[in-house]
Amino acid sequence: xxxxxxxVFAENRPGRLQEILGILAKANINIQxxxxxxxxxxxxxxxxxxxxxxxxxxxKAESVTCSRTDVLAIVVENKPGALFRLMEAFSKHQLNxxxxxxxxxxGQADSIMIFRFENLDAAQTALLAEGIQLVPRSEIHDK
Amino acid sequence: MFNPDFESMxxxxxxxxxxxxxxxxxxxxxxxxxxYKRKFDAAGFHPDQLKSLDDLRRVPFLTKHEMxxxxxxxxxxxxxxxxxxxxxxxxxxxxxxxxxYTRQDLDTWATLIxxxxxxxxxxxEDIVQVAYGYGLFTGGLGLHYGVEKLxxxxxxxxxxxxxxxxxxxxxxxxxxxxxxxxxxxxxxxFAAKQMPDFDFKKSKLRRAIFGAEPxxxxxxxxxxxxxxxxxxxxxxLSEVMGPGVSNECxxxxxxHVFEDHFLxxxxxxxxxxxxxxxxxxxxxxTSLTKEACPVIRYRSRDITRLYRDVCSCGRTHIKMDKVTxxxxxxxxxxxxxxxxxxxxxxxMEIEGVEPHYxxxxxxxxxxxxxxxxxxxxxxxxxxxxxxMNALRDRITNRFRSxxxxxxxxxxxxxxxxxxxxxxxxxxxxxxx
Numbered sequence: 406x407x408x409x410x411x412x413v414f415a416e417n418r419p420g421r422l423q424e425i426l427g428i429l430a431k432a433n434i435n436i437q438x439x440x441x442x443x444x445x446x447x448x449x450x451x452x453x454x455x456x457x458x459x460x461x462x463x464x465k466a467e468s469v470t471c472s473r474t475d476v477l478a479i480v481v482e483n484k485p486g487a488l489f490r491l492m493e494a495f496s497k498h499q500l501n502x503x504x505x506x507x508x509x510x511x512g513q514a515d516s517i518m519i520f521r522f523e524n525l526d527a528a529q530t531a532l533l534a535e536g537i538q539l540v541p542r543s544e545i546h547d548k
Numbered sequence: 549m550f551n552p553d554f555e556s557m558x559x560x561x562x563x564x565x566x567x568x569x570x571x572x573x574x575x576x577x578x579x580x581x582x583x584y585k586r587k588f589d590a591a592g593f594h595p596d597q598l599k600s601l602d603d604l605r606r607v608p609f610l611t612k613h614e615m616x617x618x619x620x621x622x623x624x625x626x627x628x629x630x631x632x633x634x635x636x637x638x639x640x641x642x643x644x645x646x647x648x649y650t651r652q653d654l655d656t657w658a659t660l661i662x663x664x665x666x667x668x669x670x671x672x673e674d675i676v677q678v679a680y681g682y683g684l685f686t687g688g689l690g691l692h693y694g695v696e697k698l699x700x701x702x703x704x705x706x707x708x709x710x711x712x713x714x715x716x717x718x719x720x721x722x723x724x725x726x727x728x729x730x731x732x733x734x735x736x737x738f739a740a741k742q743m744p745d746f747d748f749k750k751s752k753l754r755r756a757i758f759g760a761e762p763x764x765x766x767x768x769x770x771x772x773x774x775x776x777x778x779x780x781x782x783x784x785l786s787e788v789m790g791p792g793v794s795n796e797c798x799x800x801x802x803x804h805v806f807e808d809h810f811l812x813x814x815x816x817x818x819x820x821x822x823x824x825x826x827x828x829x830x831x832x833x834t835s836l837t838k839e840a841c842p843v844i845r846y847r848s849r850d851i852t853r854l855y856r857d858v859c860s861c862g863r864t865h866i867k868m869d870k871v872t873x874x875x876x877x878x879x880x881x882x883x884x885x886x887x888x889x890x891x892x893x894x895x896m897e898i899e900g901v902e903p904h905y906x907x908x909x910x911x912x913x914x915x916x917x918x919x920x921x922x923x924x925x926x927x928x929x930x931x932x933x934x935x936m937n938a939l940r941d942r943i944t945n946r947f948r949s950x951x952x953x954x955x956x957x958x959x960x961x962x963x964x965x966x967x968x969x970x971x972x973x974x975x976x977x978x979x980x
Contacts, residue, residue, distance in 0.1 A: 412931030414924050416961050442933050447959050449931055468741070468963045470924050474931045503932060521931075 406529060406539045407475040409457040409546065410519065413450040414470040417443060425450065425469060432463035437545065438519065440506040453478075453508060453519060455547045475525050478508060478540035479532070481516045488518075491537065498531035500524070508545075550666040550698065551659065554808045555863045559856070562864060566811055567601055569836035574598055574607065577842040580625035583618050584844060604811070604834065605822055609845045612645070615787060620646040626840045636684040637786040644684075647786055648840040654693065656837055657789055660806050661694020664795035667804070667861070668755050668780040670724055672699030675752075677716060679727035680760065681707040686790030687760050691726045694792065700724075707731065710738045717751050725756040729763035729771065729779075732756060733904075736774050749776040757782045759791050762871050762889045766896030768800075781870055785850070788833045788843055794868055799860050802867030809837050812866065813845075814854050828853045831868065851878070851887075879909055879975065881916045884953050888974045891920060894946045898939075906965045910978040919956040920947070923965055 415421050422441075429436065435455040442449045454460045457473060464471045481487050495502065501523040508517040517540055522528035532539060549555050557565070575595040577584040588594065591608040598604070615623060624631065631648040649657065670676065676695045680687030688706055695702040703720060705713060707727065713735060716722060725732065739746045753775060759782035768779050783803050784791035793810055794803035805812050810833055814823045817830040831854070833846045853869045879886045888907055895905055904923040909916060922943065930936055940957050947955045 410931075412929075414929050414936075414959075414961060416964065444933060444937065447936070449933060449936070451931060468961075470926050470929045470962055472926060472929055472931060 406477065406533075406541060407525065408453065408478045408519065408540070408542060410474045410476045410521070411450075411452045411454060411457055411460055411464070412472050412474050413452070413464065415448050415450050417446050417448055422450070425464070428463055428467050428469065429454065429460055432459060434460045434463070438506065438508045440504075442504065451504075451506070453545060455545075457546060474521065476519050476521045477525065477529060477532070478517050478519055478545055480538040480540060481518050483515050494532065494535045494537060495528075498528075498535075500528045500531060549862065550663040552862075555663060555804075555806075555865065557808070557864055559864055562807055563601060565808055566836060569808075570601065570604065570811060570834065571595070571598055573834065573836050573838070573842050574604075574844060576839070577625055577844050581623060581842070583614070583622055584625075584842075587614075601811070604813070604845065607845050609820065609832065609847050610843060611847050612787075612849065615645050615846075619644070621648070623843075624648050624840055625842050626650055631840050633689075634684075635686045635689070635786055635790060645787055647686075647790075650839040653789075653838055653840050656809060657690060657792060658693040658697035660789070660792040660809065661690055662698040663806065664757065664782050664792050665694060665698050665700065665724070667795050667797040667863075668724070668757050669778070669798060670698060670700055670755065674698075674700040674723045674755075675703060675720055676700050676724040676726060677703040677705055677713065677720075677722040679705055679707055679713055679725060679731060680791075686784070686786045687726075687728075690784075690790040690792060691757075695726075710735055711742065714739055714743055714746050717748075717753055718746065721752040723752050723754050725753060725775075725777075726782075727756075727758065728760045729758040729767055730761060732758060732771050732775070732779075733767070736771070748774065753777055755780070757795075759783055762887075764889050764893045764896065765870075766893050770896060783868070783871060785833075785848055787846060788835065788848070789838070793833070797859060797861035797863060801859075802855070802857075802869055804859070804861075804863045804865040805854075805868055807865045810834065811836055812854060812868070814852070815847075817849075817851070826853060826855050831871075879907070879918075879977065881909065881918050881953050884951065886918075886951055886953065890951060891947070892974075894950055895920075895922060895943070898943055898946065904962070904965055905974065907975045908978065909975070916979070917956070918953065919958055921958045921960045921965060923962050924959045925962055 437453045439452045461473055503521040503523055505518055505520045508519050510517045578588050578595050587608050593606050630650050632651050633649045635647050637645040678688060678691045680691055682688030692702050692704055754777055756777050756779045758779055772779050780796040781803055782791050782795045784793040794805040796803050813832040814827055814829040815832055816823055823829045831848050831850050831852050833843055835843045850871045852871050854866055856866045906921045908919040940959055943957045
């Protein structure tokens with residue numbers, strides 16, 4: 406059920422994001438969602454793409470520092486209180502979120518959010534036990 | 549040992565030999581070179597006054613500045629018909645200095661390099677890949693003729709062409725590598741990235757002789773582990789001869805200075821006063837046998853220590869510590885003396901940090917500002933900001949506790965700092 410996120414180390418300067426995205430474009434990689442965590446001089450780019458392994462190799466070949474991180478993609482119903490109820494389940498199981506961001510899920514009734522937990526395996530087990538719907542790999546990645 | 553009679557000569561006999569040769573060398577410089585004659589006369593010194601090794605203290609120093617002033621041939625003591633080769637210093641901290649060699653000088657040089665190679669354990673069975681630049685720089689040709697003198701096999705590939713270097717290591721069964729330590733790291737990185745099926749440990753490479761730039765004990769361990777070899781330090785400066793003035797032996801504890809050809813002193817770089825054995829200071833060279841370009845009390849600006857111990861290798865020649873820095877390279881930051889090599893050691897000690905770094909010094913108002921750029925490789929990369937910030941804090945704190953200064957540490961992408969094929973540009977000082 407785990408999703409592969411690519412994490413990229415990027416210097417904070419004009420044009421760098423474009424260069425990195427250019428490498429992925431050239432490799433014909435489709436980016437489903439992307440978020441940036443930044444401090445003053447560098448940032449960490451987090452991406453969900455259709456073919457993570459190919460994207461990783463393409464970036465490595467251009468000497469870009471990147472790594473693969475396991476995350477969970479969770480379905481959040483498109484109605485008031487849905488995210489709140491999800492958090493209730495996290496609290497109940499003492500699950501600590503490292504970071505979270507939204508996944509583009511165009512044309513679908515429900516939203517998907519990406520979560521990185523301190524202890525991902527424990528989170529996965531707990532959430533499945535709570536009947537929370539995790540998005541399978543096959544729906545996110547082509548391979 | 550290549551020349552056991554000289555290399556393990558009893559110290560008293562060695563000193564007699566030095567005195568005899570010193571008398572010749574000082575007289576040779578005085579009688580055959582106008583600059584030396586003028587300097588000695590001005591200082592009220594005449595070669596006849598040289599009765600003991602201590603009398604050398606009455607001879608004036610030769611500075612790098614004087615050497616540059618005399619360039620190209622002003623310090624030659626032989627007519628050009630006797631000079632068979634020219635080399636030039638790299639001129640890293642100013643203009644280049646030109647040096648000349650007679651046929652005899654080249655033979656001495658090759659012999660000393662052969663001694664160095666032998667001190668690293670090389671024999672005539674070795675295949676030595678010379679990856680120093682061939683040309684005006686003394687590294688390439690210097691090592692080359694030493695390899696031949698030893699009777700080993702020279703592979704004159706010169707610097708650069710890293711993929712070809714690795715192919716030759718594999719195809720020729722190279723057993724020994726001669727290059728700068730930063731280029732060796734370059735090769736390791738290149739192999740890891742571009743030639744995943746290349747394994748140093750499966751090659752026949754057993755030993756390496758690294759020089760032409762200061763390197764640290766931590767860097768030695770890293771290269772030795774990753775290449776599966778023994779790495780030795782060779783030291784020299786083109787003004788004095790080129791590489792081969794001193795070399796480490798199997799003990800890897802200090803470099804033996806070839807005292808039958810060079811006389812060394814340590815002085816206080818501020819006052820010029822000769823310091824007792826064991827003191828840290830600037831090393832001063834006097835050549836004892838050089839014909840074309842004798843150097844008499846040449847101030848190298850290199851900072852080290854001299855001491856004589858009973859070495860397990862059997863050599864009696866005095867030892868110098870690895871050069872920790874050049875007094876020219878020494879950075880004075882907010883009144884604190886900092887050598888780039890200290891910064892390198894700290895980075896190497898912090899697990900996983902590759903020694904690719906650059907120091908940028910600037911002045912903001914009246915304050916010196918030091919920034920250290922460190923490249924982030926995948927091994928130390930985390931997708932969590934707090935982990936990356938912790939890494940940066942750890943480096944910053946180490947700088948503060950070891951160097952006593954606070955430096956701005958910047959984490960940089962791999963390859964954002966220019967890679968060297970020869971000497972690494974570790975320092976950019978914008979204050980100058």
